[in-house]
Amino acid sequence: MEVRAITPRGYCYGVVDAMTLAQRVAMDPNVPRPIYILGMIVHNRHVVEWLDKEGIINLDGPDRLSLLDQVERGTVIFTAHGVSPQVKEKAKAKGLTIFDATCPDVTRAHRVIQEKAAQGYEIIYIGKKGHPEPEGAMGHAPGKVHLVETEDDLETLPIQAEKVAVVTQTTLSQWDTEALVQKVVERYPQAEVYNEICLATQLRQKAAVEQGKDCDVVIVVGDTRSNNSNRLVQVVREIAGRPAYLVDNVTEIRPEWLEGARCVGVTAGASTPSQIVKEVLDYLRSYDPANPRPPRSILEEGPLQVIPRPKR
Numbered sequence: 001m002e003v004r005a006i007t008p009r010g011y012c013y014g015v016v017d018a019m020t021l022a023q024r025v026a027m028d029p030n031v032p033r034p035i036y037i038l039g040m041i042v043h044n045r046h047v048v049e050w051l052d053k054e055g056i057i058n059l060d061g062p063d064r065l066s067l068l069d070q071v072e073r074g075t076v077i078f079t080a081h082g083v084s085p086q087v088k089e090k091a092k093a094k095g096l097t098i099f100d101a102t103c104p105d106v107t108r109a110h111r112v113i114q115e116k117a118a119q120g121y122e123i124i125y126i127g128k129k130g131h132p133e134p135e136g137a138m139g140h141a142p143g144k145v146h147l148v149e150t151e152d153d154l155e156t157l158p159i160q161a162e163k164v165a166v167v168t169q170t171t172l173s174q175w176d177t178e179a180l181v182q183k184v185v186e187r188y189p190q191a192e193v194y195n196e197i198c199l200a201t202q203l204r205q206k207a208a209v210e211q212g213k214d215c216d217v218v219i220v221v222g223d224t225r226s227n228n229s230n231r232l233v234q235v236v237r238e239i240a241g242r243p244a245y246l247v248d249n250v251t252e253i254r255p256e257w258l259e260g261a262r263c264v265g266v267t268a269g270a271s272t273p274s275q276i277v278k279e280v281l282d283y284l285r286s287y288d289p290a291n292p293r294p295p296r297s298i299l300e301e302g303p304l305q306v307i308p309r310p311k312r
Contacts, residue, residue: 001258001261001262001263001264001284001287001289002262002263002264003263003264003266003281003284003285004211004212004215004263004264004265004266005266005281006207006208006211006212006218006265006266006267007207007211008200008203008204008207009204009207009208009266009267009268009277010221010268010269010270010272010274010277011270011271011272011273011274012198012200012201012204012270013200014080014103014104014105014106014198014200014270015042015080015103015270015271016307017080017101017103018041018042018079018080018101018103019041019042019047019306019307020307021077021099021101022037022041022051022054022056022077022099022101023054023307025056025075025077025099026051026054026055026056027054031075031097032073032074032075032097033074033075034057034073034074034075035055035056035057035074035075035076035077036056036057036058036059036070036071036074036075036076036077037051037056037057037058037059037076037077037079038059038064038067038068038076038077038078038079038083038087039058039059039060039061039064039067039079039081039132040058040060040079040225041058041077041079041080041101042079042080042226042270042271043223043225043226043227043229043269043271044222044223044226044269044271044272044273045223045225045248046223046249046273046276046299046303046304046306047271047273047306049303049304050303050304050305050306052303053303056077059071063135064078064083064084064087064132064135064136065084065086065087065090068087068090068091068094071091071094071096072094073095073096074096074097075096075097075098075099076091076096076097076098076099077098077099077100077101078098078099078100078101078102079101079102079132080101080102080103080106081102081103081106081131081132081133081136082102082103082106082107082110082132082133082136082137083102083135083136083139084135084136084138084139084140085139085140086139087136087139102136103170103198105170105196105198105199106133106136106137106170108196109137109167109168109169109170109194109196110136110137110140112165112167112194112196113125113137113140113141113145113167114140114141116141116163116165116167116192117140117141117144117145119163120161120163121144121161121163121164121165121192122144122146122159122161122163122164122165123141123144123145123146123164123165123166123167124146124148124154124157124159124164124165124166124167124184124188124191125137125138125145125146125147125148125166125167125168125169126148126149126166126167126168126169126172126177126180126181126184127147127148127149127168127169127172128149128169128172128227129147129149131169131227133169133170133171134147134169137167137169146159148180148184150180151180151183154180154183154184154187157187159188162190163190164188164190164191164192165191165192165193165194166181166184166185166191166192166193166194167194167196168181168194168195168196168197169196169197169227170196170197170198170201171197171198171201171227171228171231171270172197172201172227172231173205173231173234173235174197174201174202174205174206174235175205175235175238175239176234177195177197181193181195200270201228201231201270204228204232204267204270205231205232205235207267208220208232208235208236208240208265208267209235209236209239209240210240211265212236212240212242212244212265212267213240213241213242214263215242215261215263215264215265216242216243216260216261216262216263216264217242217243217244217245217257217258217261217264217265218236218240218242218243218244218245218264218265218266218267219244219245219247219253219257219264219265219266219267219280219284220232220233220236220244220245220246220247220267220268220269221246221247221248221249221266221267221268221269221272221276221277221280222246222247222248222268222269222271222272223248223269223271223272224246224248226269226270226271226272228269228270228271229246229268229269229270229271229272230246232244232246232267232269233245233246236265242265243257245257247280248276249276249279249280249297249299250276250279250280250283250295250296250297251294251295251296251297251299253280253283253284253295255289255292258284258287258289258292259289264284266280266281266284273304273306275298275304275306276297276299276304279295279297279298283295
């Protein structure tokens with residue numbers, strides 16, 4: 001059985017930067033304690049467990065603004081998904097020490113929203129409801145940003161303005177987004193489109209489709225809460241037309257997925273620790289369909305060190 005390690009896959013620079021910042025904060029004895037993160041710094045439970053081991057408290061809930069009610073002193077880290085200006089102002093008003101791990105691609109989208117709102121535009125933000133990235137983005141122009149996830153959402157928009165701009169979440173399926181943007185432009189021909197899907201997301205989706213289309217099955221390694229991991233599964237199924245499965249780690253691989261497979265592709269979400277991806281690859285490369293062995297994982301030994309600890 002050929003095992004195809006799809007490239008690029010796994011960590012993107014925004015995730016690495018966010019985790020490196022969190023680790024640096026945790027190791028600095030001069031940073032006020034306790035240290036909190038508002039939400040999952042990236043959508044992967046192994047990273048959250050690692051941060052807990054490092055002494056960082058993860059807070060999660062429906063929105064970032066209300067999470068700050070749980071913090072009275074110490075330090076807060078904003079996640080890679082970004083936060084609204086209201087969250088930043090509230091944290092400052094509480095006298096908290098602040099570190100911002102917002103991905104530069106998300107920051108760029110925020111800047112576009114602010115600039116267009118200041119110029120009198122109504123903004124259609126294509127994103128996933130309930131995801132922290134749209135929450136932060138919409139807060140940069142309250143009342144001016146309209147969240148759209150589906151065509152049905154588009155049909156109920158109250159926008160009558162002459163100036164309309166379209167901005168996208170960074171981790172969406174590029175194919176779904178293109179189709180929805182086309183619908184927006186049909187309804188609002190004057191719309192200016194700003195495609196903010198990050199390059200790392202686009203490259204991983206394109207690679208998964210192009211390198212996975214000749215595979216009998218594709219395994220995507222990632223967290224179920226990771227939007228970009230779920231989109232990898234989606235594009236392999238819908239664009240490449242191949243079976244695809246999302247696994248958190250090697251122990252979730254099911255033998256029936258591999259029955260009769262001559263080629264298995266492996267890719268990973270942008271927030272998936274590389275040790276977990278390597279375990280999946282190693283297991284598949286040694287897989288014997290005549291004598292399949294139950295997969296074991298280093299996760300049984302405890303939380304991973306998801307990035308190398310820097311020298312003091």
